[in-house]
Amino acid sequence: MSAYLRELEDRSIAIIRETWASFEKPALLWSVGKDSSVLLWLIRKAFLGKVPIPCVHVDTRYKLSEMIAFRDHLASQWQLDLVTSPPSPEFLEGNTYPTGKLSRVECCNALKSEPLKGLVASHGWDALILGIRRDEEGTRAKERVFSPRDSESRWNPSDQPVEIWGHYTRPPNGHMRVHPLLDWTELDVWRYILLESIPVVDLYFSKDGKRYRSLGCAPCTFPHDSNAQTVPEIIAELEALRSSERHGRAQDKERESAFEELRNRGYM
Structure with missing residues (x-):
């Protein structure tokens, strides 16, 4: 890989x-x-x-x-x-x-x-x-x-x-x-983040059973249910998911x- x-x-x-x-x-x-x-x-x-x-x-x-x-x-x-x-x-x-x-x-x-x-x-x-x-x-x-x-x-x-x-x-x-x-x-990005230990904003990691997968303005961006609290856990979650990366972005629902x-x- x-x-x-x-x-x-x-x-x-x-x-x-x-x-x-x-x-x-x-x-x-x-x-x-x-x-x-x-x-x-x-x-x-x-x-x-x-x-x-x-x-x-x-x-x-x-x-x-x-x-x-x-x-x-x-x-x-x-x-x-x-x-x-x-x-x-x-x-x-x-x-x-x-x-x-x-x-x-x-x-x-x-x-x-x-x-x-x-x-x-x-x-x-x-x-x-x-x-x-x-x-x-x-x-x-x-x-x-x-x-x-x-x-x-x-x-x-x-x-x-x-x-x-x-x-x-x-x-x-x-x-x-x-x-x-x-x-x-999306998986390439997260695998590269893991490989290189790249810092990312902690909104991507689960808190109280929810995390963000895509980020935008607060009124139009929503987290999804997730227990992934580390980069390896995010990778494992994405390997099993079939939903769109931007399903939490309101502008994509226009x-x-x-x-x-x-x-x-x-x-x-």
């Missing part, structure tokens, strides 16, 4: 270094979840323990408090160049889902997509490295490792470049989304096209 994981690791590190060599101002989009934390670890391995690019956290102000504490601790410990993006104040005053006038999709767009688009424009990043995986959600299965966005950060799933290693195009006046973990699975609509508009 470790040989397979090392092959995934080598491939991901090669993509990270290719991005560093090919773009002038890359950045990491760090959600603080397990996937992007594994990606952060891989970036440190790629650059001898350093993270030479900004770590961008789209802070909706609705994230679980444990996520923010973990983010700040790791940013200090690893000396990260942390960039956060608070949403516009008007969206925090009674407008947001589930109690306000915005739907789940509108809320995600307002609190995540729009602040991220503003950050990309203001900082001039020409590449964003993300920890998304094809097996996590159907829309992401349409992605490429190097995925172009236009000047408005929009994604066109019907116009994706041919996936030939080392050959990709950058759209004019846009940026590239780069996905080094695209071919990993209409079938909702998530693709969000991603078309610049969502992660």
Whole structure:
């Protein structure tokens, strides 16, 4: 198993270094979840323990408090160049889902997509490295490792470049989304966390018979029944489970096209 994981690791590190060599101002989009934390670890391995690019956290102000504490601790410990993006104040005053006038999709767009688009424009990043995986959600299965966005950060799933290693195009006046973990699975991620002893937020571990499998904003993210309190126990649980990784995420319970609509508009 470790040989397979090392092959995934080598491939991901090669993509990270290719991005560093090919773009002038890359950045990491760090959600603080397990996937992007594994990606952060891989970036440190790629650059001898350093993270030479900004770590961008789209802070909706609705994230679980444990996520923010973990983010700040790791940013200090690893000396990260942390960039956060608070949403516009008007969206925090009674407008947001589930109690306000915005739907789940509108809320995600307002609190995540729009602040991220503003950050990309203001900082001039020409590449964003993300920890998304094809097996996590159907829309992401349409992605490429190097995925172009236009000047408005929009994604066109019907116009994706041919996936030939080392050959990709950058759209004019846009940026590239780069996905080094695209071919990993949820189990790959947890097995690699175990192999490398990678720190992750403790929300993933069972407390009072429940744990989180996927993390997002507190009003829209729910734990599931579980007694898994260690990484090996999580791996054993996942080997037996057949439910979706994101079954605890409210946004995934919208209409079938909702998530693709969000991603078309610049969502992660």
